[in-house]
Amino acid sequence: MDTSTFELKSDINGRMHVSLKHDSAHKHVSGEAEYIDDIPEMAGTLHGAVGLSICAHGEIVAIDLEAVRSAPGVVRVFTGKDVPGVNDVPGGGARGGPVPPPRRGESRGPPFSPVFAGPGGAPPRPGAGEKAEKKASAAFPRCG
């Protein structure tokens, strides 16, 4: 057999007990590895901030976002009503969930109002000026 046409390997890649360098190790240690935050922003990029529920279990009766909408630099505020189709965002586990929750909050801290502002300025403070009236439903513990 003419071995000049291909290279005979005496070993396989990645077998046990062989030290393999991380593909990106060089970039990691030199600071050259690029993460999303390292990519230059396009001109006109908007900054988003998320308003979070302060109540673990409660019913959203009304959300008053006027103060947020009228804050300087705010372009658009979204709530669950703005999601077309099925409001189901994949979560980290097996089941997704509605974001922002349309009516009933089931855990403390789910986002209910992404706010987009900018460009150029700092995003508005999450939660600033928001007032969500909540009513503890009989089925859930009262908010404390």
Next chain:
Amino acid sequence: MTDAIRFILNGDDITLTSVRPTETLLDYLRLQRRLTGTKEGCAEGDCGACTVLVGRLVDGVLVYESVNACIRFLASLHGTHVVTVEHLAGANGALHPIQQAMVDCHGSQCGFCTPGFVMSLYGLWLSTEKPTRADIERALPGNLCRCTGYEPIIRAAEQVSATRPSSIFDPLERNRTDILARLWTLRSGETIRIETDGEKLVIPGTTGALAEVLAEEPKATIVAGSTDVGLWVTKQMRPLGTVIFINNLSELQAIHASDRGISIGAGVTYSQALDTLSTHIPALKPFIHRIGGEQVRNMGTIGGNIANGSPIGDTPPPLISLGSSVNLHSKAGTRMVPLDIFFIDYGKQGRRPDEFVESIFVPLPPAENHVGVYKITKRRDEDISAVCGAFNLSLADDNTVRAIRIAYGGMAGTPKRALSVEAFLRGKPWTEETVLAARDQFDRDYKPLTDWRASAEYRQLTAKNLLLRFFLESTGTPQGLTRFEEVA
């Protein structure tokens, strides 16, 4: 010369005439210089992804220390050498030995925290010739890794310690003389004033100038290490008004020990104070090791820790128990205030708006005194006290309590003495029976609050138990749990 912030960034001379007082070094590096190897993680000086080295002249010697760029204000870098991860590799892209060791030992996985670890290891490597395992662990609490794990990183630190800085491959060693000369030329001693978009910053050249500035602008925010004030900006988005940076003031950098005690300038960092304090008051050594991470210890000052009046500041309880006082300076002169009465109420200290903290005087306890200080936190390193108890006991020949000073943090709106406990113990025999009986007195001295660090009940019980712990240790029964002898 025009008023400007002047420093060296890696190899470049930087002159900035337009700097907002709250602009951070991290934003400057990433957004303006596009040096994106320095990462933003927590933006509060905890995770260390933003770690860079800052070289500065300390008593004429060029010292490089790791700091958190996220809470370090750009203006505070006047007269320093800022070194980022981009400066390490050779011109041909060859990795620095620190970087190579991290690759060889598999010290990265997702890689986001890695530049920060590289810089912390670099700081350790420059300052410590043969680091022990404990030295390495103490250099790394301020860097959080959540996927690789610390063992490969610690192995990298051990591997690289076989190499010492050489001008062949190390840029800081190669350019040390040059950088030193350039930094000397930036030390003018003149006051710098910069106004940008209506926001003012001042860098006083002398303490006299600082007093003048404060007389003009008593509402200004004085910033030393910015390990607290930095978070007012990055987390609370609080406006600071005019900012006065004092970290550059060499007059506030001195720490002196005499037979009477130790005088600590308001600009002395925890790292700078460590040797002197732990030589004269050994109980403080393991305590200082548990303040923040290495980057915070390299920036934060004892003066700032006192001046900001936090009820959970680390240093006030031991300093109060030792009978320290604070030296306040204004145009009208100077005055000494005992530290225990300096803290008046939550958010209220005995500093007039036109005064600044110039130094702290810590009397040396007699060698036969028992001194103890205990910090109770949810995790051992880089955490804030739930409760901190400090004790300074003098026993008479007949084993009765001649004098005792006890102070706690986290038990009231201010760091506070346990005056009823002290009074109960004074003159009584120093026995377990006395100590157990004294515990009721805590209910007279303190009514702690419940917050996310601890409940009121936990705090009260812990405070009582710490007195018992102090008793046991003062009678030769160590109570601390240690993982490594040297680390704890």
